[in-house]
Amino acid sequence: MKLPFALARRFVAGESFEQSIPKVADLNESGIKVTLDLLGENVKDRKTADETLHHYIDLLNGIHEQDIQSSISIKLTMLGLDIDHTYCRDNLFSLLDVAKKNDQFVRIDMEGSDYTEVTLKLFREAHAVYGRHVGVVIQAYLHRTKKDIPELAEIGADVRLCKGAYSEPERVALQKMSAIREAYKEYAKILLEKTPYPRMATHDSLLIDWIKEYTNEQGIGPARFEFQMLYGMRLDTCKQLAGEGYYVRVYVPYGTMWLPYFTRRLKERKENIWFVLSTMFKK
Numbered sequence: 001m002k003l004p005f006a007l008a009r010r011f012v013a014g015e016s017f018e019q020s021i022p023k024v025a026d027l028n029e030s031g032i033k034v035t036l037d038l039l040g041e042n043v044k045d046r047k048t049a050d051e052t053l054h055h056y057i058d059l060l061n062g063i064h065e066q067d068i069q070s071s072i073s074i075k076l077t078m079l080g081l082d083i084d085h086t087y088c089r090d091n092l093f094s095l096l097d098v099a100k101k102n103d104q105f106v107r108i109d110m111e112g113s114d115y116t117e118v119t120l121k122l123f124r125e126a127h128a129v130y131g132r133h134v135g136v137v138i139q140a141y142l143h144r145t146k147k148d149i150p151e152l153a154e155i156g157a158d159v160r161l162c163k164g165a166y167s168e169p170e171r172v173a174l175q176k177m178s179a180i181r182e183a184y185k186e187y188a189k190i191l192l193e194k195t196p197y198p199r200m201a202t203h204d205s206l207l208i209d210w211i212k213e214y215t216n217e218q219g220i221g222p223a224r225f226e227f228q229m230l231y232g233m234r235l236d237t238c239k240q241l242a243g244e245g246y247y248v249r250v251y252v253p254y255g256t257m258w259l260p261y262f263t264r265r266l267k268e269r270k271e272n273i274w275f276v277l278s279t280m281f282k283k
């Protein structure tokens with residue numbers, strides 16, 4: 001059964017790039033930048049991976065033509081990571097050729113822990129060739145992040161720091177929110193000290209307030225980093241931060257394959273479920 005898109009509208013900008021453009025333009029109007037994400041996960045055949053690559057390329061060119069303030073976020077499993085690593089790297093490099101030509105930026109999202117090692121390996125290879133046109137994501141809840149963060153900082157990588165969205169076992173990831181927050185702070189300090197422009201992805205007021213306080217204490221100006229949040233969450237906070245002079249970027253997903261992303265957002269926060277239920281009864 002196909003669920004109606006109206007359910008997901010709160011968290012997903014549209015089922016196509018064209019439908020998402022007005023939402024991106026509205027955010028840009030409020031001084032907020034965007035990163036667009038074509039929804040989907042784990043492509044298992046080359047035909048679909050090739051189609052996804054062409055969709056991503058069209059997206060980069062579409063953003064360029066529309067003159068909107070947006071980078072893109074991608075998933076390597078959508079470019080064939082489960083099929084063959086070299087094939088996936090070739091696809092990534094084809095995409096980055098376009099990003100470089102248009103002077104654009106591609107962020108590689110981080111997926112479940114089975115993919116961390118290979119994602120970071122392919123990122124390092126891409127970074128060596130495409131430099132500032134490519135970035136990656138680090139999840140504070142992973143134990144291995146203690147070792148990964150200094151290595152990425154060393155090469156001046158463009159890192160989005162988040163807590164981590166996947167369900168991971170204790171041997172792989174911290175489980176307690178208090179420990180994840182402390183790890184987030186430790187890694188944020190390293191990124192702020194060693195990398196040119198870290199991206200702080202969180203909706204957590206405790207972390208947002210801490211980042212503001214810490215950077216203020218350390219004399220780190222608001223132009224040295226960026227806050228990132230997900231579409232449909234804390235828009236007022238995004239606008240407030242932008243009004244205070246911070247850089248803010250919203251992650252805007254779109255596409256027909258919205259169900260897994262939408263389900264993750266509902267699991268994260270019970271208020272989201274109430275919001276969606278209430279929209280079901282509105283015209």
Ligand SMILES: Cc1cc2nc3c(=O)[nH]c(=O)nc-3n(C[C@H](O)[C@H](O)[C@H](O)COP(=O)(O)OP(=O)(O)OC[C@H]3O[C@@H](n4cnc5c(N)ncnc54)[C@H](O)[C@@H]3O)c2cc1C
Binds near residue numbers: 111166229
């Ligand atoms: C831009 C962006 C990109 C991301 N990319 C990835 C990725 O590539 N890989 C990955 O694994 N994960 C990614 N994530 C998801 C991330 O890992 C977390 O799962 C997600 O952000 C939830 O953690 P949180 O810190 O935002 O807040 P949570 O841990 O969900 O919430 C902590 C507290 O923050 C407050 N809060 C949270 N939401 C709201 C709200 N809407 N309104 C008011 N208060 C609220 C509440 O007090 C809550 O108790 C991304 C997140 C963002 C924002």
